[in-house]
């Protein structure tokens with residue numbers, strides 16, 4: 608699903624967190640959003656999902672203007688995100704968390720009660736998809752940090768997204784966990800367009816076909832990874848952070 612942002616703006620008091628941002632994400636893309644802390648990446652995500660209202664500009668999903676659409680409506684259109692600080696239920700098992708997410712999604716798209724069986728089958732499939740097939744019965748608080756992040760991706764996939772937004776999916780992960788995450792994201796079907804925020808540039812350049820650099824709420828550069836890697840301006844924005 609394509610995503611287009613035109614001149615998006617959002618202020619917090621006097622601070623222009625997102626300042627006239629235009630962004631085009633093409634269908635099936637693996638599009639990375641990078642930039643120093645405070646650049647406005649998470650705020651931009653929230654404007655895209657509808658978690659935050661914009662002060663100006665436009666968001667289009669698959670060519671449809673959703674600027675005024677609620678978060679639930681955008682979710683129904685196929686947008687899903689993992690939050691930087693996601694809320695898993697720590698005392699429940701990994702599988703129970705996924706079951707809840709599947710049930711929540713199904714109750715949003717249909718009033719008809721689903722067979723418990725199909726919900727559990729789907730949850731098992733999702734756990735498998737993120738590499739947690741053997742960890743379903745484990746309580747969330749007993750999962751490793753990396754496994755919890757994998758579980759968050761499973762929750763985001765529960766609503767069958769066409770556009771998946773991942774905010775720092777690899778934050779705090781070990782090298783082995785990061786490698787697993789790369790496999791997971793690279794293995795997602797191409798019907799799912801992915802826009803992700805990531806600080807680990809090795810991971811960005813491994814996964815992304817397009818990279819957009821945000822700095823002080825503005826787009827510094829958008830292009831192929833090789834272009835961005837070669838940019839002196841980008842280097843300076845990072846070093847100056």
Ligand code: ADP
Nearest residue numbers: 619622624642643644645646647648649650651
């Ligand atoms: P990033 O994700 O790139 O690190 P954020 O989008 O989280 O950046 O934040 C951009 C700027 O907006 C930061 O200066 C941050 O402190 C500020 N900010 C973000 N959310 C809020 C909020 N709810 N209220 C006030 N300021 C905020």
Ligand code: MG
Nearest residue numbers: 648649650691
């Ligand atoms: Mg952030």
